[in-house]
Amino acid sequence: MSTTLRVLIADDELLARKRLSRLLSALPDVEVCGEAADGEAVLAAVRAGGVDVVLLDIHMPGLSGLDALALLPQGRPHVVLCTAHAEHAVEAFEHGAMDYVLKPVEPARLQKALERVRARMEPEARPREVSAPAEKPAAGATAPRALARLPIPTRQGIVLVDPETISHAALDDELVTVFTAQGEFLTDFTLNELAEKLPAELFHRVHRRALLNLRQVARLEPLETGGYLARTARGHAVEVSRQSARELRRMLGLRRGAEDEG
Structure with missing residues (x-):
C-alpha cells in the first residue's frame, strides 16, 4: 500500500495554485497539505512539519523559489520546481531539486515527478520501519541499487x-x-x-x-x-x-x- 504524499503548493499566483491543487486531487495517494505564496511562507510551512513534497515556483516576491530551496533545513522535503523558466534547471538541480516541471504543468508530467519522489522516499523510510535485525541476503541475491558510500x-x-x-x-x-x-x-x-x-x-x-x-x-x-x-x-x-x-x-x-x- 502506497504512503500518501503530503504536498505543499508554493506559487505567488492564485490561479497557478488552484490548477496544481486540481491536478493533485486527481492523483491517488496525494494530499495537499498547504499553500504558500512566497518563499518565507514556504520555509515556515516546512519548519512546521508534515510536508513530504514542495511544488515550488521560482519567481515569487521576496525570497525566490531558488533562494527558498537553498535555505531549506536538513531533513527537508523533496522539491519539484514548477516554473515557466527553463533556464534555471541546472541551478535547481545543484540546490537539490528532485525534478523540474515546466508550466503549463501537464497531468502526466506532474504524476511522473511525484512517482520519482515516491521512489526516492521508499528506501529512505525502510530503515525506520524495520525494527528487527536485518537478515543476511541469500546467496545470489541482488544487492541494493544505491550505496550510501x-x-x-x-x-x-x-x-x-x-x-x-x-x-x-x-x-x-x-x-x-x-x-x-x-x-x-x-x-x-x-x-x-x-x-x-x-x-x-x-x-x-x-x-x-x-x-x-x-x-x-x-x-x-x-x-x-x-x-x-x-x-x-x-x-x-x-x-x-x-x-x-x-x-x-x-x-x-x-x-x-x-x-x-x-
Whole structure:
C-alpha cells in the first residue's frame, strides 16, 4: 500500500495554485497539505512539519523559489520546481531539486515527478520501519541499487566516497576514473557497474564513455553534433552524446533549441 504524499503548493499566483491543487486531487495517494505564496511562507510551512513534497515556483516576491530551496533545513522535503523558466534547471538541480516541471504543468508530467519522489522516499523510510535485525541476503541475491558510500580500492586502501561528491566517471582506454571532491580515483568498476551502484536520480549515462552527476553540472554548452559539453562545478568537461542530450532535454523540460534562446 502506497504512503500518501503530503504536498505543499508554493506559487505567488492564485490561479497557478488552484490548477496544481486540481491536478493533485486527481492523483491517488496525494494530499495537499498547504499553500504558500512566497518563499518565507514556504520555509515556515516546512519548519512546521508534515510536508513530504514542495511544488515550488521560482519567481515569487521576496525570497525566490531558488533562494527558498537553498535555505531549506536538513531533513527537508523533496522539491519539484514548477516554473515557466527553463533556464534555471541546472541551478535547481545543484540546490537539490528532485525534478523540474515546466508550466503549463501537464497531468502526466506532474504524476511522473511525484512517482520519482515516491521512489526516492521508499528506501529512505525502510530503515525506520524495520525494527528487527536485518537478515543476511541469500546467496545470489541482488544487492541494493544505491550505496550510501561507494568503496573504491586504491593502493593506499579502500576509499569510501559519498556519491553526491562524485561529479562524473569517465572511461579512458580500459580504465574508469571516478572524479570526486576528494580527488580522482581509478577503479575496476565498469561504467555499467557504477550506474547500478549509484543513485539513479543523480547519475545519468550521458555517453558510452561517461557517467554524469547532474547536480554537479554548472553549465551545458551546445555542440554542433547536437550534444552538449557539460562543465562541472570543478571545471571538468564531460561530453554528452546527441541521443543523451535529447533525453536530458526531456528530463529537464527543455524544448528543442531552448538552450540557444537565452
